[in-house]
Amino acid sequence: MVTKTATQSLVRLQDVNKSYLQPNGQTISILDSINLELSEGEIVALLGPSGSGKSTLMRMIAGLIFPSGGQIYYRNHPLKGLNPGVAIIFQTFALYPWLTVLENVELGLKAKGQALEFRREKALRMIDVIGLDGFEGAYPKELSGGMRQRVGFARALAVEPELLCMDEPFSALDVLTAENLRTELLDLWLEKRIPTKSVLIVTHSIEEAVTLADRIIVLGRNPGRIRADFKVEIPHYRDRKSAEFEAFVDRIYRIITHPDQDDIQQLISDQKSTTREPVKYQSLPSVRIGAIAGFVEILENRQGDLYRLAQELLLELDDIFPIIEAAKMMQLVNLQEGDIYLTEIGKKFIEGSIDQRKQLIRQQILENIRLVKQIHASLTANPKQRVSKDFFLELIQSHFSQDEADRQLNTAIDWGRYAELYGYDEPSGEIFLESQEEQFNVS
Numbered sequence: 181m182v183t184k185t186a187t188q189s190l191v192r193l194q195d196v197n198k199s200y201l202q203p204n205g206q207t208i209s210i211l212d213s214i215n216l217e218l219s220e221g222e223i224v225a226l227l228g229p230s231g232s233g234k235s236t237l238m239r240m241i242a243g244l245i246f247p248s249g250g251q252i253y254y255r256n257h258p259l260k261g262l263n264p265g266v267a268i269i270f271q272t273f274a275l276y277p278w279l280t281v282l283e284n285v286e287l288g289l290k291a292k293g294q295a296l297e298f299r300r301e302k303a304l305r306m307i308d309v310i311g312l313d314g315f316e317g318a319y320p321k322e323l324s325g326g327m328r329q330r331v332g333f334a335r336a337l338a339v340e341p342e343l344l345c346m347d348e349p350f351s352a353l354d355v356l357t358a359e360n361l362r363t364e365l366l367d368l369w370l371e372k373r374i375p376t377k378s379v380l381i382v383t384h385s386i387e388e389a390v391t392l393a394d395r396i397i398v399l400g401r402n403p404g405r406i407r408a409d410f411k412v413e414i415p416h417y418r419d420r421k422s423a424e425f426e427a428f429v430d431r432i433y434r435i436i437t438h439p440d441q442d443d444i445q446q447l448i449s450d451q452k453s454t455t456r457e458p459v460k461y462q463s464l465p466s467v468r469i470g471a472i473a474g475f476v477e478i479l480e481n482r483q484g485d486l487y488r489l490a491q492e493l494l495l496e497l498d499d500i501f502p503i504i505e506a507a508k509m510m511q512l513v514n515l516q517e518g519d520i521y522l523t524e525i526g527k528k529f530i531e532g533s534i535d536q537r538k539q540l541i542r543q544q545i546l547e548n549i550r551l552v553k554q555i556h557a558s559l560t561a562n563p564k565q566r567v568s569k570d571f572f573l574e575l576i577q578s579h580f581s582q583d584e585a586d587r588q589l590n591t592a593i594d595w596g597r598y599a600e601l602y603g604y605d606e607p608s609g610e611i612f613l614e615s616q617e618e619q620f621n622v623s
């Protein structure tokens with residue numbers, strides 16, 4: 181068993197935020213008030229649902245993009261331009277198809293202006309370390325996906341970065357390959373066979389985070405903020421079946437499914453939150469009603485521990501989290517201490533006929549979903565009972581990026597359609613109110 185202790189500050193983010201100017205002139209906040217310090221000797225996992233700004237945060241740390249506000253420090257010096265101490269590994273590595281494995285690995289060193297002989301020696305050593313021995317002369321197209329990703333690892337590690345950044349490095353690989361590479365990377369780190377001082381890994385897999393990380397930072401969405409930051413003090417290598425491992429997994433589930441930002445702050449520290457909460461527009465998870473219904477049905481016999489359920493169903497955080505969020509918005513499920521339960525409404529839903537289900541969802545979304553409420557109210561108020569989709573897009577465009585606004589509206593349309601509140605007429609691009617007749621005349 182090996183443990184490492186954190187010492188010196190590598191990277192520090194102070195009040196960092198990132199926003200983008202939309203084509204319509206509105207600014208969208210992606211990350212807000214990020215305060216964070218990465219120190220030597222730790223593997224830090226950055227965990228969060230898709231769209232929470234994980235990649236954006238990592239790119240800022242690498243100096244590939246710049247904060248809109250706040251300051252990033254590398255070894256206590258303000259970061260201006262590329263971070264000299266960082267190498268990044270992406271989900272799928274862009275290898276040059278016309279270069280051999282060796283040449284691809286050397287590329288990073290070339291960028292650092294190192295002499296040929298020196299480059300070759302380092303590249304060969306890293307190729308060896310990363311298990312590509314014998315493949316030096318191969319071309320990327322001759323390699324499997326797993327081997328190609330290894331080349332990416334070798335290329336990043338060859339430059340001997342102080343901070344190795346990885347953005348979902350295993351998620352494009354098959355399960356077994358991912359597991360092997362993950363373990364090998366941990367070996368290299370624990371046995372100090374790589375000079376890397378610290379590792380930052382972006383992931384949406386809770387299990388991956390708890391397997392690898394000494395510290396886990398959980399990001400929330402809209403805008404991305406740090407919801408939790410804590411240490412995982414379980415010695416490596418970790419037993420995923422152990423009680424302490426599961427306790428961490430449960431804790432993370434609890435955090436990401438927790439509805440209230442303020443409550444979370446208190447859950448993490450007793451310090452009372454004094455930051456002002458900006459008025460936020462409710463953000464709908466992009467989930468179809470069919471998925472919500474399917475999930476709620478599965479719950480009938482499997483209420484309880486969310487982690488077990490996710491494992492059983494082979495679902496990852498990004499699959500299951502939006503569904504839970506949607507089901508929760510509709511008050512079909514409830515979450516408590518990492519456990520999930522059907523509410524009375526949820527039970528009624530399961531028992532109901534198709535009509536009863538539709539009616540129930542209609543009631544729930546009209547009560548709880550702001551965008552649905554707005555659409556319904558506008559349609560009712562309109563003499564033609566038809567309103568163009570663009571009208572609603574404009575309505576929410578100050579709160580979301582263009583793509584996200586599109587997704588939000590499509591979700592609201594999907595939900596409202598299912599509930600037979602309104603329909604969408606594709607050719608005219610208009611949303612129209614379902615007539616009473618149609619509403620109660622479903623066969």
Ligand code: ADP
Nearest residue numbers: 200210229230231232233234235236237581584
């Ligand atoms: P994650 O990696 O957690 O999935 P990202 O950092 O990729 O999240 O993106 C966070 C949000 O920022 C997303 O809503 C995305 O659409 C938005 N975003 C990212 N890059 C840009 C950009 N260049 N312009 C506008 N919006 C962006």
Ligand code: MG
Nearest residue numbers: 234235236347
């Ligand atoms: Mg990402």
